[in-house]
Amino acid sequence: xxxxxxxxxxxNVINSTRKLTSAMxxxxxVKLRKAEQKANASRGYALELNKILSRLQRGLLKINxxxxxxxxxxxNELLIVFSSDRGLCGNFNYLIHNEVARLVNDFHxxxxxxxxxxxxxxxxxxxxxxxxxxxxxxxxxxxxQSPEIVESSLILxxxxxxxxxxxxxxxxxxxxxxxxxxxxREVELNELLPIxxxxxxxxxxxIFEPSVDEIIDELVPYNLGIQIYQTAxxxxxxxxxxxxxxxxxxTRNADSxxxxxxxxxxxxxxxxxxxxxxxxxxxANAIAEG
Amino acid sequence: xxxxxxxxxxxxxxxxxxxxxxxxVNGEMCxxxxxxxxxxxxxxxCIRVFRPMAERPISIAIERGVCSFSDNSAIFIxxxxx
Numbered sequence: 001x002x003x004x005x006x007x008x009x010x011x012n013v014i015n016s017t018r019k020l021t022s023a024m025x026x027x028x029x030v031k032l033r034k035a036e037q038k039a040n041a042s043r044g045y046a047l048e049l050n051k052i053l054s055r056l057q058r059g060l061l062k063i064n065x066x067x068x069x070x071x072x073x074x075x076n077e078l079l080i081v082f083s084s085d086r087g088l089c090g091n092f093n094y095l096i097h098n099e100v101a102r103l104v105n106d107f108h109x110x111x112x113x114x115x116x117x118x119x120x121x122x123x124x125x126x127x128x129x130x131x132x133x134x135x136x137x138x139x140x141x142x143x144x145q146s147p148e149i150v151e152s153s154l155i156l157x158x159x160x161x162x163x164x165x166x167x168x169x170x171x172x173x174x175x176x177x178x179x180x181x182x183x184x185r186e187v188e189l190n191e192l193l194p195i196x197x198x199x200x201x202x203x204x205x206x207i208f209e210p211s212v213d214e215i216i217d218e219l220v221p222y223n224l225g226i227q228i229y230q231t232a233x234x235x236x237x238x239x240x241x242x243x244x245x246x247x248x249x250x251t252r253n254a255d256s257x258x259x260x261x262x263x264x265x266x267x268x269x270x271x272x273x274x275x276x277x278x279x280x281x282x283x284a285n286a287i288a289e290g
Numbered sequence: 291x292x293x294x295x296x297x298x299x300x301x302x303x304x305x306x307x308x309x310x311x312x313x314x315v316n317g318e319m320c321x322x323x324x325x326x327x328x329x330x331x332x333x334x335x336c337i338r339v340f341r342p343m344a345e346r347p348i349s350i351a352i353e354r355g356v357c358s359f360s361d362n363s364a365i366f367i368x369x370x371x372x
Contacts, residue, residue: 041299048296049367052358055329150298204360206327210315215331219356226298 004272007265011258018254024088025247032240039233046226053223054197055206056216067220070194071170077107078115078160078169080192080228082176082235083123085144089239090246092177092185093122099187100175101130108132115169117156119143119232143232150229157225164193172224174231177238182245185238192227195220291323291362293339295350297370302350309340310364311347312357327360337366 002010057068081100083093100116100123107114116137118124124139131137146152163169172193179185208215293307310321313335332355338347355368 038299044301045296045298045367048294048358048365049356052329052356052365052367055358055360204327206329206360209319209328209330215329215356218331229298 002264002268004265004268007261007268011261011265014254014258014261018251018258021247021250021254025244025251028240028243028247032237032244035233035236035240039230039237042226042230042233046223046230049219049223049226050195050197053195053216053219056208056212056219057195057197067164067193067216068195068197074112074170076113076115076169076171078117078163078172079103080117080119080156080160080172080174080231081123081127082174082232083118083120084235084239085120085122087122088246089243092239092242095185095187096123096175096177097126099189100127103175103189104130104132104135115163117160119156119235144236149232150225153229153232154222154225157221157228160193161221161224174228176231176235177242178234179238179241182241185242190231192224192231195223291321291325291364293364293366295337295339295366295368297368302368302370303339303348306342307339307364308342311338311340312366313337313352314357321357321359321364323362325359328357329359330357331355332357332366332368334371337368 079100081096083096087093104114104116114131114135116127116131116135118127118137118139120143121139121141124137128137140152140156143149143152143156160169160172164172171191174190174192176188176190177185178188291307293303293305293310294301295303308323312319312321312330313333314330315333318335319330332352334353335351337350337352339350340347350368351371352366352368353371355366358365358367
């Protein structure tokens with residue numbers, strides 16, 4: 001049986017762990033709300049930007065037409081994988097890793113090569129082990145550390161467009177976790193390039209200034225950056241929601257362990273008191289009889 | 291005409307306008323009612339929105355952006371000065 005001192009120490013340790021998990025749950029809640037607010041605020045902006053691009057896709061040169069219509073023969077896929085920089089967020093990173101492993105397997109079966117850009121370093125090391133001989137993996141360092149994630153997103157978008165234009169890759173997709181509710185999260189694959197656009201029914205004459213291609217050269221990386229930014233916010237929302245749930249579970253577990261330990265502590269204390277009393281009474285009896 | 295100026299995360303203007311003057315890459319451009327449809331890249335400068343019955347225009351400083359005008363509706367997607 002554990003001594004009173006040992007039990008007291010255990011209770012103290014569990015108490016401090018409980019404080020920590022409870023604080024982490026609160027912090028995750030604040031970060032979750034911030035990311036949700038940012039995602040909602042940028043949604044209208046992204047939508048209007050996409051509408052303008054849809055109007056622009058008439059009469060394009062070949063390279064820009066590929067940006068909208070895609071390439072016929074897709075040999076090299078680019079996956080932008082959104083994981084987290086920190087752990088303690090349940091199975092968030094594990095789910096991403098599993099889905100990417102499945103996708104890479106599918107691409108290999110179809111004779112395609114994969115180029116992976118990891119956003120968040122938790123997925124980088126495990127994914128390095130699953131890529132093939134002709135695949136390539138890189139880590140987008142410090143993406144989440146930047147004061148404005150939109151800046152990191154625009155840098156990443158410009159890099160991805162350069163890869164596309166130099167024929168290193170033929171398609172760009174994002175793998176991220178979407179949060180449907182506090183308990184339901186799913187890993188999704190979202191195609192970012194070729195750009196998905198609404199059919200343009202406006203047949204009126206439109207003036208493009210300076211020219212369609214110059215505007216597209218400027219707008220396409222920007223639009224991709226905004227899409228990456230929104231995906232990153234979606235991923236942060238899921239990560240924080242996952243962290244909140246797991247920290248809530250950890251706090252509850254700590255509570256139940258604490259209550260068990262307290263009962264054990266009280267029983268041990270009671271046992272010790274009873275034992276001491278018995279010893280005193282039997283001692284007193286022995287003296288009285290003697 | 292309707293004008294809407296959007297920056298990332300915030301709506302800078304949304305409402306009725308009689309005239310909007312924008313810093314297009316090839317020089318300043320004035321958008322009035324029934325202007326021909328246009329998509330124009332914007333450079334660093336000021337978008338000035340003239341509202342009906344208002345004495346002074348609203349000035350919005352931008353870093354760059356794009357303007358889309360069709361069916362008497364102008365939308366400006368801009369990056370604001372940090």
